[in-house]
Amino acid sequence: MKKFSEYYLATDELSEMGMPDKRIIFSTRTSSSILIDENIYQHAINEEFHKIDENIYKTLLEKEFVIDKELDEYNSIMYINKEAREKTNFLGMTIQPSANCQLGCHYCGQTHTKDYASNDLIQKYYDRTKYLLENNQSYNGLAVTWYGGEPLMGYSSIKKTSKKLIELCKEKGFSYVADIITNGLSLKPKLFEDLVKECKITHYQITIDGTAESHDKRRITKSGEPTFDIIMRNIVDIVNTEIYKEYDCNISIRVNIDKTNYQFVEPLIDCVISNNLQGKVSMYFATIVDFGGNDAGKDSLSKDFFAQKEIDWLFKCYENNIDVGAILPKRSYSVCMVENKDSEVWDAFGNIYACWEFPYSETYEKGDSLIGNLFEPVDTYNQNATLRNWSEVVDSGEVWCKTCKHLPVCGGGCPKSWHEGTPACPPFKSNYKEKLLLDYYIRQKRKEIAEA
Ligand code: SF4
Ligand code: SF4
Incomplete structure (x- = not known):
């Protein structure tokens, strides 16, 4: 039946x-x-x-x-997800080797200090990675995300750590991939070349919050200097290097959007086009939300309004050959790193967390959200750190996801957001009808081109 x-x-x-x-x-x-x-x-x-x-x-x-x-559909989805997570062959780690950042964005929930991962800590990063890779027979690869503070302010630590981890993977015959989330301010072509060749970092996420007119009101240096022109220049210079193509690199421009800058998204797309970046960078549109009670989401657009605008932006990108990734979400077996018990975030002090928004944040850096410290013995680590129990939270019905049709592709959005009391439903929940149509339209157009 x-x-x-x-x-x-x-x-x-x-x-x-x-x-x-x-x-x-x-x-x-x-x-x-x-x-x-x-x-x-x-x-x-x-x-x-x-x-x-x-x-x-x-x-x-x-x-x-x-x-x-x-x-029983819900239970079978949760079971399949759990099995997939247990069999995953890549260990994913996030390393935040610098507690410092040049910028002072109003929506950032971090406190910055001039601390960087020391040589002793780099050895601990290595030891812990080796331990985790050897503790699970499913692994045959390591994926590292560099995050901050501004990770490039700890470039020397990135370089030393990468060398050790790449060597470790080589010895084991494992794959190694790396990406970075950077403000792009110091990302000059020479540094980019070193990051690609020596640290195997091929994917770069850089945030630009609209054209200079809005970006330079938000993503300013701590001393109030504008950054738009420098970052844009860096992106243009990098995508035109030989190695960007040769190593199949990608720069993804993330735009953080709220009521105060959504008007500048279309002009930013125009700016990407006028700089001849189409076909070379991808774009991603995100909402700004509260960060541990910092009120950053006070100017948030309503979910429905953002969802409608997102369709316009995606369409404009499509029409101008700017990659926006898949229009429809893929099946998701884990919401994010919090559901993979081996995936950890390490900061510049050796602290271990489950979520990459926890380090350097007054709200989360201590207490239940702290798993432990790399300089302390493993048996002191907190196995029940904040957010690690996401599957149980969904099971309990405490959040809306258990009865939501989107669960298999969404997984619950962002557990931290729910934890802070904000429903984490992605725009797809509001604009799936339009996205289904847009996806259909794009597939038809591609078919027509292929048949012509
Ligand atoms: S809980 Fe949210 S912020 Fe933290 S890693 Fe997951 S998706 Fe990112
Ligand atoms: S759309 Fe919202 S309710 Fe549904 S699974 Fe995603 S976060 Fe949960």
């Missing part, structure tokens, strides 16, 4: 879009979408499967729109 899955989303009937008696349905179980006739859709949701054409029914089964009647 079969039933129609609970984990699906659907557009409205598409007459207004020139596709009468059609709609797009999306299985969040498999992250697949199909265009379907209205009458078949009605038969499917009413479980009149005998009225559906055999081939279409086969597709509905394959994409898991139709599933076994007795399947």
